[in-house]
Every structure is written in structure tokens, then in C-alpha cells.
Amino acid sequence: MGRFTGLFEPERVGIVGATDRDGSIGRALVTNLDEHYDGEIVPINPGRDTVLGYDCYPDVASAPSIDLGVVVVPPPAVLDAVRDLGEAGTRNVVVITAGFGESGSEGAKRERELRAIAEEYDIDLVGPNSLGVMSTPAGLNATFGPDIAREGSISFMSQSGAFITAVLDWANEEGISFRHVVSVGNKAVLDEVDFLRAWDEDEGTDVIVGYLEGIEDGQAFVQAAREVTSETPVVLVKSGRTDAGAQAASSHTGAIAGSEEAYRAGLDQAGVIRASTVEELFDYARGLSGLSTLESEGVAIVTNAGGPGVLTTDAVGDSSLELASFEDATIGELTDSMPEEAAVYNPIDVIGDADVDRFRTALEQALADPNVGSAIVVSAPTAVLQYEALAEMVLDVRESYETPIVTCLMGGSRVDTAEGILRDAGVPNYFDPSRAVAGLDALAQHDEITGRAADDPTAYDVDRERARSILERAADRTDNRLGVESMDLLDAYGIPTPTSEIVDDPIRARDVAEDIDADVVMKIVSPDISHKSDIGGVAVGVAVDEVEDTYEDLVARARNYQPTASILGVQIQEMVDLDAATETIVGMNRDPQFGPLLLFGLGGIFVEILEDTSIRVAPIGETEARSMVDEITAAPLLRGARGREPADIDAIVETLGRLSQLVTDFPALVELDVNPLVAGPDGVQAIDLRATVDTEEL
Known part of the structure; x- marks a missing residue:
């Protein structure tokens, strides 16, 4: 974990503001740490001698050295607490306390001071306004959430603490497991870029997932995520896609919401797989954490139920995958081994009386086909089929093939044991066929991301100083706008432009047109008139002998449209043939x-x-x-x-x-x-x- 070892694998955790008062966050933190954490717990509170059986210290200076400091004191006391931790040599701090950048100008000022203290003492600070951090390998639950997560290989960051508590409660029911969890809060110091880089280096993290309301430095995020996603999958839910959502995000965490178009472009370029819902987020994550690379986009479906088989086929059609076309030899083998009523052309319908052996035969024959890159086993419960045996069969067959397999064992409580068998072996099971396809589709998306050709921008030979001098003309304008009078800006960077000149009298206009020696385009030049064609400020195909009159006409139209407009002149431009363009x-x-x-x-x-x-x-x-x-x-x-x-x-x-x-x-x-x-x-x-x-x- 390198830099963040003290954050996720601390030997000693200090809770500044620990207490045994019922209903308090200080008590919840000590209780959660006490439940699974094997390291030393150090409560700090001048008003207590002990907290829940642990010796309590009056201040940081009197406490043993602390690897991770968790601060849960009122907002005015936070700055002193973090400074004391810094003085004591603590380099990892989580600030649970709210009342900072999300709460108005005073809170924003306090957050700036907090950031300055962290920089002064080189502190890696999570928060403020954070639920806390969690690391399942270390048994660390330094949050005030109700439960620690199951141990797994998904590392999860969120800008909302409430989102984490809800997700973990749901995930425990769904059998979804985590490695590290962090509530980034207001991101005064550490942000999504820091955790992307840290978890990319963590051998135990297979997939990084997150819920974000905003990204402060999009350029840094794109650069970091490009490097990370070349190996480690990253799946995010980004809220605030609508104007109303963006406003809600801002009031919640102080995030400044960028345009949805920017996020869409930036996340795609960064190689991030974007989910629309929480369910989709973890369907993707489960597929990515438990499966190997796809050798092809062809999917084989093996099912004992016609309806779910058709639903699965539709879902494949809606994804980036495709239904595998079996080789003739495969179809022949399936025809010989399956009942006459079975469908063998994909989806393979082994029909309702199929036992585990028939499922095995169909699955093995499908996986042996060179056009199959993945398989989905879809089953409805029947009296002749034991789901536990079906799950064991899938795991046994997987040992002989490198092809990713997901299952869709439909049902209620009768699925639980089989699902646990599959989950423990890293095979995701989904109730809904479309979700099973989504898990494989995420794998296909990640394969496409890792296969992208990475190229650096070309450094063209340009005239930067000439461009700068042209841009400086905007200082003379009331609205800082430039128009066609500044076409040389493009020329300075090698972007082709037609021959043109801006003139301020009709005689000069004719002279320029004669030099071009062809019909010309004439445009009014005014920083105050954006859509020149809308007011008749553009004339196309003007002959030389019409140039002077056209000049006067264009200026008159501009004056009539906006009497106070600044008229810089008229551009005389070489005509470009549009017929073949x-x-x-x-x-x-x-x-x-x-x-x-x-x-x-x-x-x-x-x-x-x-x-x-x-x-x-x-x-x-x-x-x-x-x-x-x-x-x-x-x-x-x-x-x-x-x-x-x-x-x-x-x-x-x-x-x-x-x-x-x-x-x-x-x-x-x-x-x-x-x-x-x-x-x-x-x-x-x-x-x-x-x-x-x-x-x-x-």
C-alpha cells in the first residue's frame, strides 16, 4: 500500500473526541474498532479517564504515537486537534466532523485553514465531513457506520457517507465483498486521484468502484485514471447529471459541478466504466473482480428455460457482446447429445427436465467452440435439478476452460447455498439475465479499454508569440471577444485559412478583390454581431464590379441592425468551393x-x-x-x-x-x-x- 499503509493498515488508531456517551459518534467509532481490529485503540478526551474499557488520554501529546488519527470533535476544535496530531508525528488523519466547505463561507474558511495545516505537517487527510475509512484485511472499521464489510477484492470510495452505509448493508445481503472503503467527504486534501493511484498499486484490489458528486481537477483525474485503467478496472457512478442534481451535489459537499458533457468525455477518455445505478455499479464490479479476459465477444447461453433464455439473448443484443455462432461440429455434437426437443443453435435450451449431467454436456460442448468467448448458465428451479450440484458442476467445468462463466440461477431462498458456493470461488451469480449480461459486458468494456492505442499529442511547429500578440488584442475590447479579424490566430498554428483581408473603405475592398482575381465572400466585421448571416451581413459570390456597392450595403445593414455596434470593417475573402465539400x-x-x-x-x-x-x-x-x-x-x-x-x-x-x-x-x-x-x-x-x-x- 506504500504511502497509505498507515491509513489502511495502522498499528495504533487514536480517536480524538472518543466518548462512551450513548448515541455519540465518538462511542460508535470505539465500538466499531473494538469489534474486529487487532491493533491498539487510543481514545483521547480530556473529560474521560476511560472509554469502553480503554485508557483515555487527555490530549494527543500525552498519548502514545498514533499511526491513524480519527477526529470527531466540534468544528471549532478540529484545527487544533489536527495540528496537535501533526506535531506528534501522525501522518494519517480522518476528520469525521462536518461544518466545513459544505456549510457556507465560515465553513469554507475553516476548510482552507485545515488544508494549510495538513500541508504544513505533510498529513494525508481524509475529509472533513467523512464517514471514515475501512479496511477488511486489517479488521479496521474506523467509521460510524453500523457494520464492517465482507472481505473481498473491491475497493470503494464515495463522496457520500450515507451512500456507503446503505450500500454496505445492501451488499452484505447480496454477498458483495470489499477490501478498502473510504468516505472522501469534502476532499480537502486526499481526493479520488490519490485513492486511484494507491489502490492500483494494491495487489489485493481487483476493481476500484466509486460514487462521486464532482471532480475538482479533471485534467489530473484523466491522466491518473488512464494509467490506472490500463490494468485495474475502475467503475464509477457520477451524480449531478442534471441541472437539479448538480445543484444538490453542490449544496451537499461543496462540489462545483462541471458540465455533463465534460464528465462524459473525461471519464470515457480516462477508461472509466460508468454505471447509471448502484445495482449496475456492483454488477459490473462483480463481473470484473471474478472473471478473466474475454478471448472473443461471442456469448454462449445454456438454459433449461425458454423464456429466461430469450431474455438473456435480448440482453446480449443490447450490449457490446454478440450471440456466438456455433461451428457445424459443435451443432452436430449438441444434436447427438441433447434430447430431440432441445434447441442447439444458441441459446442452448436443454429443456425443463434437464439434470446436472445434461447441463454439463451442453456447457462443455459450447465452451469448446472456438467462437465462444464467454458463457452464461441460466436456470429456473425444477424438481430434478439441485442448484448446489449445478453450482459445483460450473466450478468443475471452469477448471478445464479459461473462458469466463457467469450464472443466472433464478429463484429465492433455494438459490442461497449455491450462490455462496459460486461466490466463494469467484463466480458471480445474478437473478436477472440482463444483469448477468451486464457483468460480462463490463469485462468486454475493460478489455477494449486496455487494448486502446495510447498516443501522445503531436507537437506541431507553431508561432506561439504571434498567436499571443493576436490574443492580446482582446484587451482592447469591452467583451474580450475576437472574430474574423483575428483569423491569423489559426494561421499561426498551421490551420489553413483562405486568402482574406479586412478593409475599412469600399475602394480598398475592390483592390483586394481584384488581387484575388475571382468572385469573393464579403462579411461584416464586428465584435458586437455574432451571427452575421442572420442580419444579412454576409454576401457570397460577389463579382469585382459589385464589391464597392456590396461594401456599402453590408455596413448599412449592420448599422440598421445595431446602431451602437463597433464596425471594424468588411472582410474580403477568397471563395471556397462548397459543392464537393x-x-x-x-x-x-x-x-x-x-x-x-x-x-x-x-x-x-x-x-x-x-x-x-x-x-x-x-x-x-x-x-x-x-x-x-x-x-x-x-x-x-x-x-x-x-x-x-x-x-x-x-x-x-x-x-x-x-x-x-x-x-x-x-x-x-x-x-x-x-x-x-x-x-x-x-x-x-x-x-x-x-x-x-x-x-x-x-
């Missing part, structure tokens, strides 16, 4: 937790109507950029659907990479839209630009 959009919005979110999708006038976009957290490499292009619904248009000539996908991918570098290099860029980015067979052209700049970040 597709209008796309690339852009960025800076999220408070995850930083720059890159966007790609169908652009032009359709972007806000169709909302066909993909999102990633920058910086990204080529693999992520290419996946952004591939996953939009309109991707076939770019690949040449219905006889269209394919767009230059490599040019789009490079543009996304260059934009990723730009927005990473300049945190001052708050928003940026390139719409449209015209993608054709010969490359891309950025036609328009809008950006918002926080000049204090330059």
Missing part, C-alpha cells in the same frame, strides 16, 4: 473542472439544429482526434457516402490536433469556434472564427 465545426469550451473541451461535428447552419458533435478533453493525440471524426452521425458524408468524393480525413485530424495544442498552450482562450471548417478532398479551410479571451490569463 462538407461544412464542419471545430471548437473549444473551457470547463471549470476538465479544462479545454474540444468539439467536432457537422457545421455551418446545422450545428445548433442537428447537434451532431463529438467532445474530448484536450490535449488529444491522433487516435482520439480520429475517433472524434468517426463517431459523429454524419461521418459517412465525410467518408464519401452516395458517390461523394471523400473528404481529407487526415487534414481534419491534423486540424483537431493543432487546435488542441492552441487551446492547451493558451489557458486564456475561454471559447473558440471555427465554423465552418470546410472539409473537401484536397484538405480543409477555416472560414470563420469566434473566440473569447480571458486577458488576465495571458
Whole structure:
């Protein structure tokens, strides 16, 4: 466990605020530790000589040295208690007490002071506002929850203490076991990133699961989780997906909720498997903790009940798995060994009078098929079938095959003994066929995550100082916005733009058009007018002899629309052939937790109507950029659907990479839209630009 040995494997635990008063948290902590913990328990309270039979010390200084300090005193006394622990050399502290960042400005101030004390004494601090920590191998229940968890290989973190108590009570009934449990509380010092890294190094942890209401540093989380999930599966429930949920999360733990789009993109890039419900969270975890790698996505179903077999088949169809197609030889063997009424084409229905031997024959023949990567044994109770014997058979067959097997032994109390046999051997059993499939699907998702090609962002040759000077122009604007007058920003980062110039009189406009020597596009340039086409501020296909009149017309329309608007001039731009091209959009919005979110999708006038976009957290490499292009619904248009000539996908991918570098290099860029980015067979052209700049970040 390394750094966190003292947190999860302490030899001596001190409870600052321990008491034997009925109904108190201080009493609950001592009681819980006394029940299973073999280490030394040290109560600390100046008002007690003993607590529940243990000698009680008046202060930290007079107590023996403490590996783990648990603080449960009123909020005003917490700071002194943690400082005393730091002075005494305690480097692991859990603050149970609430009344900090979740409770208003005074609490937030107190939390900042608590963080400063922890930094001063190099304390790994959990909380405040924490239920506590638990480690089943050490028998450590340093929480005020009612029970210690069963011992297993799932490590569990939660931002809600109440969630932990409810889950552990339910999990004990479900036979779900845990290794380490931590209530992170307000995360003043230690957060989800710290526990991801610690449990990834813990040989006894097979799966990391968690309930989170917010992630403070999305960039750090993505980086850490990418490393962790390359080996250790991580499954999370993230609450606050809706606006109302986000507000509730903020009032509960002081979390600042980022956008759901940011979390979706960030967790996916990090390799985190995201669950929607508690049940799903632990269905995934059980599958991942007890099963081996899938060799293929083909699933074999062996059942004695037609209806549940069909439900299982439907669930497979809804997942990332597929129903295995048996080889002819397998079908022949099943036909010879099964009753005439049996179904042998998958799902294999061994019919209702099947005994354990018939189940064994069908399961072994299915597992021997090269197209089968996993199997689900689905059974309804019958008078001729003993579930305990069926469970033993599954374990016996598993010894001969490396193929993952899950079971769905349906029923009530008659399943209990068989389920215990399977659980002890690491085979998950589910009542609902769809949940059994979910357990295997999580395994498939993790296999896909571990097989992803990891690539670092390309470092392009760019003119950073030129870009900085362009961004600094925003300081002269009242709203810090830049528009097409700043297209050179893209050019500085190697993103292609058409020949253009901004002019402030009609004669110069004609001169520029003559130099282009073709029909041109003319656009009003104003930081106060965002949607130029909506007010008639764009003219397309303007001939040279019409340029002067068009200039006057565009300026007049802008003045009529918004008399107080700042008119910087008119952009004269080389026309781009749109007949063989597709209008796309690339852009960025800076999220408070995850930083720059890159966007790609169908652009032009359709972007806000169709909302066909993909999102990633920058910086990204080529693999992520290419996946952004591939996953939009309109991707076939770019690949040449219905006889269209394919767009230059490599040019789009490079543009996304260059934009990723730009927005990473300049945190001052708050928003940026390139719409449209015209993608054709010969490359891309950025036609328009809008950006918002926080000049204090330059």
C-alpha cells in the first residue's frame, strides 16, 4: 500500500473526541474498532479517564504515537486537534466532523485553514465531513457506520457517507465483498486521484468502484485514471447529471459541478466504466473482480428455460457482446447429445427436465467452440435439478476452460447455498439475465479499454508569440471577444485559412478583390454581431464590379441592425468551393473542472439544429482526434457516402490536433469556434472564427 499503509493498515488508531456517551459518534467509532481490529485503540478526551474499557488520554501529546488519527470533535476544535496530531508525528488523519466547505463561507474558511495545516505537517487527510475509512484485511472499521464489510477484492470510495452505509448493508445481503472503503467527504486534501493511484498499486484490489458528486481537477483525474485503467478496472457512478442534481451535489459537499458533457468525455477518455445505478455499479464490479479476459465477444447461453433464455439473448443484443455462432461440429455434437426437443443453435435450451449431467454436456460442448468467448448458465428451479450440484458442476467445468462463466440461477431462498458456493470461488451469480449480461459486458468494456492505442499529442511547429500578440488584442475590447479579424490566430498554428483581408473603405475592398482575381465572400466585421448571416451581413459570390456597392450595403445593414455596434470593417475573402465539400465545426469550451473541451461535428447552419458533435478533453493525440471524426452521425458524408468524393480525413485530424495544442498552450482562450471548417478532398479551410479571451490569463 506504500504511502497509505498507515491509513489502511495502522498499528495504533487514536480517536480524538472518543466518548462512551450513548448515541455519540465518538462511542460508535470505539465500538466499531473494538469489534474486529487487532491493533491498539487510543481514545483521547480530556473529560474521560476511560472509554469502553480503554485508557483515555487527555490530549494527543500525552498519548502514545498514533499511526491513524480519527477526529470527531466540534468544528471549532478540529484545527487544533489536527495540528496537535501533526506535531506528534501522525501522518494519517480522518476528520469525521462536518461544518466545513459544505456549510457556507465560515465553513469554507475553516476548510482552507485545515488544508494549510495538513500541508504544513505533510498529513494525508481524509475529509472533513467523512464517514471514515475501512479496511477488511486489517479488521479496521474506523467509521460510524453500523457494520464492517465482507472481505473481498473491491475497493470503494464515495463522496457520500450515507451512500456507503446503505450500500454496505445492501451488499452484505447480496454477498458483495470489499477490501478498502473510504468516505472522501469534502476532499480537502486526499481526493479520488490519490485513492486511484494507491489502490492500483494494491495487489489485493481487483476493481476500484466509486460514487462521486464532482471532480475538482479533471485534467489530473484523466491522466491518473488512464494509467490506472490500463490494468485495474475502475467503475464509477457520477451524480449531478442534471441541472437539479448538480445543484444538490453542490449544496451537499461543496462540489462545483462541471458540465455533463465534460464528465462524459473525461471519464470515457480516462477508461472509466460508468454505471447509471448502484445495482449496475456492483454488477459490473462483480463481473470484473471474478472473471478473466474475454478471448472473443461471442456469448454462449445454456438454459433449461425458454423464456429466461430469450431474455438473456435480448440482453446480449443490447450490449457490446454478440450471440456466438456455433461451428457445424459443435451443432452436430449438441444434436447427438441433447434430447430431440432441445434447441442447439444458441441459446442452448436443454429443456425443463434437464439434470446436472445434461447441463454439463451442453456447457462443455459450447465452451469448446472456438467462437465462444464467454458463457452464461441460466436456470429456473425444477424438481430434478439441485442448484448446489449445478453450482459445483460450473466450478468443475471452469477448471478445464479459461473462458469466463457467469450464472443466472433464478429463484429465492433455494438459490442461497449455491450462490455462496459460486461466490466463494469467484463466480458471480445474478437473478436477472440482463444483469448477468451486464457483468460480462463490463469485462468486454475493460478489455477494449486496455487494448486502446495510447498516443501522445503531436507537437506541431507553431508561432506561439504571434498567436499571443493576436490574443492580446482582446484587451482592447469591452467583451474580450475576437472574430474574423483575428483569423491569423489559426494561421499561426498551421490551420489553413483562405486568402482574406479586412478593409475599412469600399475602394480598398475592390483592390483586394481584384488581387484575388475571382468572385469573393464579403462579411461584416464586428465584435458586437455574432451571427452575421442572420442580419444579412454576409454576401457570397460577389463579382469585382459589385464589391464597392456590396461594401456599402453590408455596413448599412449592420448599422440598421445595431446602431451602437463597433464596425471594424468588411472582410474580403477568397471563395471556397462548397459543392464537393462538407461544412464542419471545430471548437473549444473551457470547463471549470476538465479544462479545454474540444468539439467536432457537422457545421455551418446545422450545428445548433442537428447537434451532431463529438467532445474530448484536450490535449488529444491522433487516435482520439480520429475517433472524434468517426463517431459523429454524419461521418459517412465525410467518408464519401452516395458517390461523394471523400473528404481529407487526415487534414481534419491534423486540424483537431493543432487546435488542441492552441487551446492547451493558451489557458486564456475561454471559447473558440471555427465554423465552418470546410472539409473537401484536397484538405480543409477555416472560414470563420469566434473566440473569447480571458486577458488576465495571458
